[in-house]
Amino acid sequence: xxxxxxxxxxxxxxxxxxxxxxxxxDMNHEYMYWYRQDPGMGLRLIHYSVGEGTxxxxxxxxxxxxxxxxxxxFLLGLESAAxxxxxxxxxxxxxxxxxxxxxxxxxxxxLTVL
Amino acid sequence: xxxxxxxxxxxxxxxxxxxxxxxxxxVGISALHWLQQHPGGGIVSLFMLSSGKKKHGRLIATxxxxxxxxxxxxxxxxxxxxxxxxxxxxDYMGGSQGNLIFGKGTKxxxxx
Numbered sequence: 001x002x003x004x005x006x007x008x009x010x011x012x013x014x015x016x017x018x019x020x021x022x023x024x025x026d027m028n029h030e031y032m033y034w035y036r037q038d039p040g041m042g043l044r045l046i047h048y049s050v051g052e053g054t055x056x057x058x059x060x061x062x063x064x065x066x067x068x069x070x071x072x073x074f075l076l077g078l079e080s081a082a083x084x085x086x087x088x089x090x091x092x093x094x095x096x097x098x099x100x101x102x103x104x105x106x107x108x109x110x111l112t113v114l
Numbered sequence: 115x116x117x118x119x120x121x122x123x124x125x126x127x128x129x130x131x132x133x134x135x136x137x138x139x140x141v142g143i144s145a146l147h148w149l150q151q152h153p154g155g156g157i158v159s160l161f162m163l164s165s166g167k168k169k170h171g172r173l174i175a176t177x178x179x180x181x182x183x184x185x186x187x188x189x190x191x192x193x194x195x196x197x198x199x200x201x202x203x204x205d206y207m208g209g210s211q212g213n214l215i216f217g218k219g220t221k222x223x224x225x226x
Contacts, residue, residue: 043200102159105149105159107155
């Protein structure tokens with residue numbers, strides 16, 4: 001099993017460009033999450049999904065959109081990138097049947113917006 | 115005030131030393147998690163506990179629910195233990211989806 005994978009691993013964008021980050025998991029997990037990690041701050045939740053076709057806002061959703069068309073994939077989109085979105089992005093998934101739930105993390109995507 | 119506070123922020127130790135990292139939280143929780151993030155960036159779960167103590171190899175995690183405090187101990191530390199250790203709490207009650215609230219992490223460096 002690959003677990004949680006993320007593509008791409010690195011990306012450099014210019015202000016105003018758009019891009020999509022892909023997260024895929026092969027553990028048949030219902031719950032998926034997108035976080036960003038910035039220096040001096042803890043991981044912050046951007047958006048999450050509790051199942052195929054459903055998404056919800058987290059702590060810092062502005063400037064991002066998400067989609068969960070397939071259970072195994074969770075996409076994070078930046079429509080018009082800004083320098084403030086320079087960060088490391090982590091995807092995670094968990095099994096909704098576990099209470100409390102352990103989250104499994106992807107390797108991260110380092111995004112730089114110039 | 116942050117809901118999850120870790121101390122210290124940075125820690126340097128000599129190989130073989132006993133290490134303690136502390137985590138305090140201010141919200142009701144269903145569980146507390148300790149995570150490890152190596153310099154390469156990947157994050158792995160070390161422990162998930164809601165009471166008492168858990169041990170895995172040289173790592174020990176304890177939690178005191180009444181005092182809202184947890185500690186992560188590393189015995190006989192080794193340079194390969196150098197990493198950022200992150201405390202997080204599960205905010206799962208009733209219908210909640212178990213989102214995690216993270217501390218800022220403790221950066222540990224173990225010198226040979």
